[in-house]
Amino acid sequence: MSRKIIIAIDGYSSCGKSTLAKDLAKELGYVYVDSGAMYRAVTLYCIDNHIIQDGNLHAESLKFAMHDIQVGFRYDPLHNENITLLNGKDVEKEIRSMEVSRFVSQVSALKYVREAMVHLQRQIGKEKGIVMDGRDIGTVVFPKAELKIFLVAKPEIRAKRRFDELKSKGYEVSIKEIVENINHRDQYDTSRAESPLRKALDAIELDNSFLNPGQQLERVLSIARKKIADGVQN
Numbered sequence: 001m002s003r004k005i006i007i008a009i010d011g012y013s014s015c016g017k018s019t020l021a022k023d024l025a026k027e028l029g030y031v032y033v034d035s036g037a038m039y040r041a042v043t044l045y046c047i048d049n050h051i052i053q054d055g056n057l058h059a060e061s062l063k064f065a066m067h068d069i070q071v072g073f074r075y076d077p078l079h080n081e082n083i084t085l086l087n088g089k090d091v092e093k094e095i096r097s098m099e100v101s102r103f104v105s106q107v108s109a110l111k112y113v114r115e116a117m118v119h120l121q122r123q124i125g126k127e128k129g130i131v132m133d134g135r136d137i138g139t140v141v142f143p144k145a146e147l148k149i150f151l152v153a154k155p156e157i158r159a160k161r162r163f164d165e166l167k168s169k170g171y172e173v174s175i176k177e178i179v180e181n182i183n184h185r186d187q188y189d190t191s192r193a194e195s196p197l198r199k200a201l202d203a204i205e206l207d208n209s210f211l212n213p214g215q216q217l218e219r220v221l222s223i224a225r226k227k228i229a230d231g232v233q234n
Helices: 017-028 035-048 059-068 098-108 111-124 137-141 155-168 175-191 213-233
Strands: 006-011 031-034 071-076 081-086 130-134 147-152 204-207
Touching (some): 006 017, 017 130, 017 213, 031 035, 031 081, 031 111, 035 059, 035 071, 035 081, 035 111, 059 111, 098 111, 098 175, 111 130, 111 137, 130 137, 137 147, 204 213
Parallel strands (some): 006 130, 006 147, 031 130, 147 204
Antiparallel strands (some): 071 081
């Protein structure tokens, strides 16, 4: 019987982390956890409850509201993926909007938000056998993860991927708006004081600028299976 491991996938926005993580989890029979969806759910709560108003995030109001925010997942067997829940409601579509994207980096930079989400992420990963993607999974959430992947891609390719994804879901967006959002999030994610985006020292960097999802999956799946096999032999 093969052992189960934790696979942490980090990287910049729109690098294809979720696509890789979902495909990898499916191939290995693991649970996929989108950590970014958790922060997006908190951001959506802020928008819906006027904690974000006129482009400003009221951090103190959010701090007091955190005990009212419950983020969870429900497995959707039809699409073989987890649906994000905010206080029991399916918000999977709403959290992918550009409005949420504009503010999620600010929300996720708050120490008390990260502490709450990291606690939840670690609870989910207790039994291992998970693939989790985000910004600080290999550095903060699971620093002892058996396999860490750090994805990178050229900015213009990331913008095109994000544009295509949103258009396919019916969102009306411009490529200029997406480029600005990606640049803003990169700056915010790498410079924030709390758990900044950085590559773990033992992470494997993969530039997928010119890889299709199948090629990307093949490379990482090979590495993952070797990690699993090595652990069993040891």
